[in-house]
Amino acid sequence: xxxxxxxxxxxxxxxxxxxxxxxxxxxxxxxxxxxxxxxxxxxxxxxxxxxxxxxxxxxxxxxxxxxxxxxxxxxxxxxxxxxxxxxxxxxxxxxxxxxxxxxxxxxxxxxxxxxxxxxxxxxxxxxxxxxxxxxxxxxxxxxxxxxxxxxxxxxxxxxxxxxxxxxxxxxxxxxxxxxxxxxxxxxxxxxxxxxxxxxxxxxxxxxxxxxxxxxxxxxxxxxxxxxxxxxxxxxxxxxxxxx
Amino acid sequence: xxxxxxxxxxxxxxxxxxxxxxxxxxxxxxxxxxxxxxxxxxxxxxxxxxxxxxxxxxxxxxxxxxxxxxxxxxxxxxxxxxxxxxxxxxxxxxxxxxxxxxxxxxxxxxxxxxxxxxxxxxxxxxxxxxxxxxxxxxxxxxxxxxxxxxxxxxxxxxxxxxxxxxxxxxxxxxxxxxxxxxxxxxxxxxxxxxxxxxxxxxxxxxxxxxxxxxxxxxxxxxxxxxxxxxxxxxxxxxxxxxxxxxxxxxxxxxxxxxxxxxxxxxxxxxxxxxxxxxxxxxxxxxxxxxxxxxxxxxxxxxxxxx
Numbered sequence: 001x002x003x004x005x006x007x008x009x010x011x012x013x014x015x016x017x018x019x020x021x022x023x024x025x026x027x028x029x030x031x032x033x034x035x036x037x038x039x040x041x042x043x044x045x046x047x048x049x050x051x052x053x054x055x056x057x058x059x060x061x062x063x064x065x066x067x068x069x070x071x072x073x074x075x076x077x078x079x080x081x082x083x084x085x086x087x088x089x090x091x092x093x094x095x096x097x098x099x100x101x102x103x104x105x106x107x108x109x110x111x112x113x114x115x116x117x118x119x120x121x122x123x124x125x126x127x128x129x130x131x132x133x134x135x136x137x138x139x140x141x142x143x144x145x146x147x148x149x150x151x152x153x154x155x156x157x158x159x160x161x162x163x164x165x166x167x168x169x170x171x172x173x174x175x176x177x178x179x180x181x182x183x184x185x186x187x188x189x190x191x192x193x194x195x196x197x198x199x200x201x202x203x204x205x206x207x208x209x210x211x212x213x214x215x216x217x218x219x220x221x222x223x224x225x226x227x228x229x230x231x232x233x234x235x236x237x238x239x240x241x242x243x
Numbered sequence: 244x245x246x247x248x249x250x251x252x253x254x255x256x257x258x259x260x261x262x263x264x265x266x267x268x269x270x271x272x273x274x275x276x277x278x279x280x281x282x283x284x285x286x287x288x289x290x291x292x293x294x295x296x297x298x299x300x301x302x303x304x305x306x307x308x309x310x311x312x313x314x315x316x317x318x319x320x321x322x323x324x325x326x327x328x329x330x331x332x333x334x335x336x337x338x339x340x341x342x343x344x345x346x347x348x349x350x351x352x353x354x355x356x357x358x359x360x361x362x363x364x365x366x367x368x369x370x371x372x373x374x375x376x377x378x379x380x381x382x383x384x385x386x387x388x389x390x391x392x393x394x395x396x397x398x399x400x401x402x403x404x405x406x407x408x409x410x411x412x413x414x415x416x417x418x419x420x421x422x423x424x425x426x427x428x429x430x431x432x433x434x435x436x437x438x439x440x441x442x443x444x445x446x447x448x449x450x451x452x453x454x455x456x457x458x459x460x461x462x463x464x465x466x467x468x469x470x471x472x473x474x475x476x477x478x479x480x481x482x483x484x485x486x487x488x489x490x491x492x493x494x495x496x497x498x499x500x501x502x503x504x505x506x507x508x509x510x511x512x513x514x515x516x517x518x519x520x521x522x523x524x525x526x527x528x529x530x531x532x533x534x535x536x537x538x539x540x541x542x543x544x545x546x547x548x549x
Contacts, residue, residue, distance in 0.1 A: 051442060077444035088439060091432045098428055105425035106444040147443065 001065050002026040003186035004050070004081070004155050010058030011049035018057060019045040021210035027155070032177070032187040034201035034218065036194055042210035043190045044086065047157045050188075051083040052076055063155065077107055082153035086160040089144035092133030096124050096143055099132050103150040117146045120179065138169035145176060149185075156180065157188040162196055174200050198222045245389050245397040247514045253403045253472060254486075255510020256410030260465035261483055262490035262502035263417065264458030270434035270497035271454045272345070274352035278336065279462060280480030280487060281363035286322075286329040286463025287470040287479060288371050293321035293328075294378060306379055311401040313381040314471065322467045326460045332363075333459040334452060360480075368477040375476040378467075406468045413464065414503050421499065426453055434497065482526070486513070489529035493536045495546020504544060508532070 005026040012019040019042045027033045035043050048054040050061050052073035060069040063081055076083065091099050100114050118125035121142050127135075132143055141161055148156055158177075162170040170193060178200055181187055191197035198204055201218040206227065214227055221227055265279045297317040298305065306315030336359055344351050385398035421427035433440040433450045441447050469479060476482075490509045494501020509532055513525045520527070536543060 053438060053441065072446075073438075073441035074444050074446045076442075083442050085439060085442060088436055091435055091439065091443075093431055093435050094428065102425065102428045102432060102445075103443055105428070151444065 001029075002062070003029040003031070003064060004188065005062040006046070006050065006059065007062070008059035009046070009049060009056060009061065011045060011054050011056045013054065015055075015057050019054075019210050020049055022059065023207065023211050024059075025205050025212055025215070027186055027188055028202075029154075029186055030181065030184055031203065032181055032189060032201045034197040034204040035188060035190045035207060036192075036197065036204055036221075037207035039192075041207040043207050044159050045210075046207065047083065047159055047188060047190055051081065051157060053083075077103075077151040077153065080152075080154040082148035082151055082156050084144045084148045084156070084158045084161065086163055090132040090135070090140050090147065092131065095129050095131055096135075097128040099143060099147050100124075100128075100150055103147045107151045109150055109152065113150060113152065117149055120149075120176070121146050137164050138166075138172065141165065141169075141173050142176065145173070145180070149180065153185060155186045155188065157190075159190045160192055161189070162191060162193040170196050195222075244394045246395055247517065248511060249388075249397050249399050249403070251511035251514030252507060253399075253406050253510070254514060255507035256406050257465045257469045257472070257506075258483065258486045258490050258510050259503045259506025260410055260413060260461045260468070261487045262494070262506045263414075263499055264461040264465075265487050266491040266494070266497055266499060266502040267430075267454050268458050269491065270499075271430065271451060272341070272352070274341075274349045274356070275488070275496075277353065277356040277484065278359040278363060279356075279458065280482075280484035281360050281367070282329050282333060282459050282462035282480070283466035283469065283483055284367055284477065284480035285332055285363060285466070286325050286459065287466030287475055288367055288477075289328040290318065290321040290325035290463070290467050291371070291376065291378065291470070291475060293324045294318055297321060306381075308379070308381050311383075312405060313379045313383050313400075313402050315379075318378055318467075318471075322463065325467065326463045329459040329463040329466075330456040333455040337451070337455050360484075364477065364481060371477065373477055375474045377474055378470055400472075402471055406472055409464065409468065413461065417461075417499060426450070430454065485526060485529040485533075486510075489532040489536075492533055493543055495543025498543065498545045501543055501545035 007024050008022045009020050009024070010018045010022060023046055035046065037043050045054055049056050052071050056070050060067055062068070063079055068076070068079060094102065100117065104114050123139060124143055124146060132140065135143060145161070161173050165173065174196055177187060189197055189201060198218040198221055204216065204218050204221045205212050206214040214221070261279070261283050265276060268276045268279065294317055297320060306317050309315055340355055340359060341352060344355055383400040383402060385400045387396065387398050389397040421431060429440065429445045430450050430453065432443065433445055433447050437447050466479065469483065486509050490505035491502050493508060494503070494505030509529055512532060513528045516528045517525055
């Protein structure tokens with residue numbers, strides 16, 4: 001059974017103007033799936049629709065076989081699905097500790113879990129009383145991922161975690177994602193930074209105009225110049241040089 | 244001078260309690276609720292009716308005061324029941340009116356709140372009549388706190404002292420609630436970013452309900468305290484509306500602690516202005532405060548520039 005499956009999904013902000021158009025994909029347990037595609041392809045809308053933030057007009061979303069189509073967004077974490085938005089993904093007016101404690105309290109997570117996350121993100125542990133709004137971009141991204149992990153999700157979705165980060169910080173964030181995957185969490189990664197995403201992903205799916213056009217092993221997508229040229233907007237030789 | 248400060252702090256405490264509810268509604272729901280003043284008036288009058296019921300049940304004509312205060316235990320119980328009633332009114336108002344308009348423009352909600360305020364005020368006057376009244380007609384002896392030869396001295400009644408103490412206790416309680424409880428943190432999170440709050444698992448609709456309930460409870464406390472220290476009249480909410488907005492804007496709209504500070508400053512400014520401009524024009528002070536703060540520091544004293 002797939003950890004997460006999307007079947008013929010139609011979603012968007014207006015019923016007559018869907019952005020996601022009959023998209024289908026499946027993510028195996030413990031897998032990292034990179035969702036790629038040109039700007040405006042509907043990548044972010046797709047995972048927001050899965051997360052319950054954008055209305056689904058057709059098709060369905062299955063989390064470990066259970067249908068969660070159009071379930072209220074706030075119920076997703078209790079179902080085991082966590083989502084890290086691209087921007088404004090931490091509560092800037094709360095401290096690091098309050099961000100994590102709030103997430104823990106909502107799902108009644110044991111205190112030890114927050115402690116374990118401080119071990120995983122020692123940078124956050126050192127300044128836990130600091131307001132999240134005062135963190136650097138990379139630290140904010142780490143906190144956003146940590147906040148999502150407090151709920152012990154079985155599936156973690158991230159919307160462009162590399163956006164606005166230096167290559168060094170992107171490397172650090174993606175290393176953490178590999179550590180998280182090693183603990184058994186399935187990851188769906190929407191990215192513009194094609195090279196970095198495919199480097200850690202098991203498989204990739206390329207979305208064009210709201211529908212999946214190409215799916216395959218990450219390595220084969222990396223090596224396929226036609227794919228890069230046709231769907232990623234650049235030649236295969238430069239396919240890896242992020243957006 | 245000292246007496247004016249004491250009077251200002253008492254008025255300011257009532258304004259602070261009302262302004263906190265107003266600013267919380269703004270922070271969570273993102274609109275200026277002009278019906279908030281009416282929640283104060285309704286809370287105060289619901290307490291009056293409940294007081295009448297309790298006295299009738301007890302077969303008493305009037306309260307036996309809990310010395311040194313001017314009121315008996317019946318008013319305490321009546322105020323608690325009134326809190327429930329005012330919260331119910333706020334929730335019904337949200338369900339029938341505001342929730343249906345929430346996804347439209349903020350100005351629609353503001354205009355709707357004007358309409359709701361008019362309806363609530365007139366309904367209140369229809370039900371209880373236009374004549375001002377009191378919870379208790381017991382006379383209180385003011386306690387001299389500072390001798391008359393020191394800046395004119397300061398005298399304060401036990402009821403007024405209770406107003407100050409209750410307002411301080413409510414603010415401390417609210418601070419602990421916002422910083423120590425899950426619901427409090429969820430409210431702060433929702434105020435900042437409702438969509439992220441949803442993603443983080445916060446039931447934003449539940450937070451909205453909690454906001455209405457807390458706002459209505461604080462409004463009721465403010466209304467009862469205003470009725471206790473001044474008098475009850477149907478225009479109570481309307482008269483306090485301008486000071487409430489002045490306090491919320493002065494403190495930084497959406498900032499709970501700013502609303503408390505703003506309330507105290509507005510109360511003091513009104514009181515200190517009385518010898519200069521006369522009591523009949525004291526309400527104009529709130530208006531001047533709003534204009535001044537919008538010109539000098541639009542984000543308010545504790546608000547952040549956006």
